[in-house]
Amino acid sequence: MSAMDYIAPRWLPGGNLQTIWPALYARRHEGTPPAYRRERWTTPDGDFIDVDFLDAPAAAAATGGACPLLVLFHGLEGSSRSHYAEAFAAYAAMHGWAFAVPHFRGCSGEINLAPRAYHSGDFEEIGWVLQRLRAQHDAAGGGPMLAAGVSLGGNALLRWAEEAGSEAARTARAVAAISAPLDLAAGGEAIGRGFNRLVYTRMFLATMKPKALAKLAQHPGLFDRDRLLAARDLYAFDDVFTAPLHGFRNTADYWARGSAKPHLHTIDVPTLVVNARNDPFVPAASLPRQADVGAHVTLWQPAHGGHVGFAQGPPPGHVRGLPERVGDWLARHL
Numbered sequence: 190m191s192a193m194d195y196i197a198p199r200w201l202p203g204g205n206l207q208t209i210w211p212a213l214y215a216r217r218h219e220g221t222p223p224a225y226r227r228e229r230w231t232t233p234d235g236d237f238i239d240v241d242f243l244d245a246p247a248a249a250a251a252t253g254g255a256c257p258l259l260v261l262f263h264g265l266e267g268s269s270r271s272h273y274a275e276a277f278a279a280y281a282a283m284h285g286w287a288f289a290v291p292h293f294r295g296c297s298g299e300i301n302l303a304p305r306a307y308h309s310g311d312f313e314e315i316g317w318v319l320q321r322l323r324a325q326h327d328a329a330g331g332g333p334m335l336a337a338g339v340s341l342g343g344n345a346l347l348r349w350a351e352e353a354g355s356e357a358a359r360t361a362r363a364v365a366a367i368s369a370p371l372d373l374a375a376g377g378e379a380i381g382r383g384f385n386r387l388v389y390t391r392m393f394l395a396t397m398k399p400k401a402l403a404k405l406a407q408h409p410g411l412f413d414r415d416r417l418l419a420a421r422d423l424y425a426f427d428d429v430f431t432a433p434l435h436g437f438r439n440t441a442d443y444w445a446r447g448s449a450k451p452h453l454h455t456i457d458v459p460t461l462v463v464n465a466r467n468d469p470f471v472p473a474a475s476l477p478r479q480a481d482v483g484a485h486v487t488l489w490q491p492a493h494g495g496h497v498g499f500a501q502g503p504p505p506g507h508v509r510g511l512p513e514r515v516g517d518w519l520a521r522h523l
Contacts, residue, residue, distance in 0.1 A: 194514060195465075197493035200504055204467035205384065207495030212272050215500045216507040218279035225269055225278075225290075227297075233317065236305075239297035240318075241269040243278045243288035255332035257523055258287040259516070260322055260361075262315065264340030264368075264497065266396050268296055272508055273339050273367070273497050280512035284520070287331060291318045293342070295400050304408040305434050306400070309341045309373055310447025312348035319349070319360050333362045335519045339497055340470070343369030347449035347460070355457045363459040363522035365515045366449070368468055368497045373444035375475035381422040385469055390422050401430050450475070453482040459522045460486045461515065465494030487518075 201207055225241035232238060259281050263271055269278075269290035281288035293307035293314070307314065315338075323334055338346030343366030350357045350364055357364070370376030380389055398417065405411050412429050420426040427440040437443035453462070462482070466473040476490055500506035 194489070195491040195494055195499055195510065198501065198503070198506060201500055201506065204465070204469045204493075204495045205388075207465070207467065207493060207498040207500065208469055209388075209495075211495070211498040211500040211506065211508045214505045215272065216505065216509075217272050217275040218509070222270075223275055223278035223282065223288075230321065232294075232303075232314075234303055236294060236301050236303035238294055238301070238318070239292045239299070240322075241290045241292070241297075243281060255330055256285055256287050257332045257520075258289065258322065258326045258334045259519070260319065260334065260336045261288070261290050262336070262338040262342030262346050263290060263293070263296065264342050266296065266393055267339065267342070268292060268298075271339075273511065276508045277337065277512040277516070279509065280516045284516065287326065289322060291322070295404075300400060300403045300407070302407070304404065304411055306404065306431065307341075308431050308435050308443065308447060309344045309370065310348050310443070311345045311435075312352045315345050315349040316353065323360050333523050334360065335363055335365075335522070336361045337365040337367065337515060337519070338369065339367045340369060343367050343462075344371060344373070344447070344449045347371070347453070347456070347462070348447065350456045350458055350460060351449065351452040353458075354455065357456070357458040361458060363461070363519045365461040365463065365519055367463045367511065367515060368465065368471065368494075369449065369462065370471050371448060371450035371453070371462070371464070371477060372471075372475040373448045374441070375472050376470050377423055377427075377440075377444060379472050380470050381424060386422060389470065393423065394420065394426060397426060397430075401426075450477055450481065453477055453486055456483055456485050458485060461489060461518050462486060463489045463511075463515065465496070465498070466490055466492050467494070468496045470496045489514075 294301035432443040499511040
């Protein structure tokens, strides 16, 4: 892919507008929103996750029998109703694919049960979900599986592909990561300063803190409540909550071990990594170069697009172009 494959509309200048406007106002699909069917799965540790499925009744006719399954892992505090998820659902429906959005723990509208949540390096959870989806899809006579991850979900998906090595290709034909913070420390520093701190950090903490407090109510003594309430950025939040609950010493340890960038050369399944160079969350200087990745990894780093934005067309614009580009790339590997 060439960076010229995406040019931001003139009426939407800059990384922040290209991030905020698509999430709030751009068209995600034609017609009514996608209708999902939810399944609740019990996890190996006795917790649960909710998986939303888009039924594709025309899939068999469109694909000659066994329809592909596209799995989308959402971003931080996202869900199957995030703007990008609904846009990908519309793409899948248009192409006769089955589509699933597994929710990270606590992101489906109900707090999970275990003394844990989710994090950017959660490759074991990704692997378990993909294996179960693969088995379920096979049992129903389905075709190949493809996987995409957005932001946090993209980094976690890449960490799974890195850890799985040659086994990854036996589960998914191809994977894609969109706007993933491949260097968590660089992304954490960027979102913790200036405009980003005032807008994005505040937005994330407004939902993450109440969820953490609900987790504390479930498991008294799990962490220091006063330290959590005092957290004003993601570094401090991760230090008191995310890192210790998921087996990391502290934020620095979590961000170092959770980052996908250092291991991109080990990936052994066709992989697309999409990052706009004006993403407010992911500094361009932190992005991988071709020399940093292996032969199976394709980098697409357009100059514009913001964070999971990539709006097109006249106001209010639409976000269908992103799933079209990513979906078409994935489809080449079916």
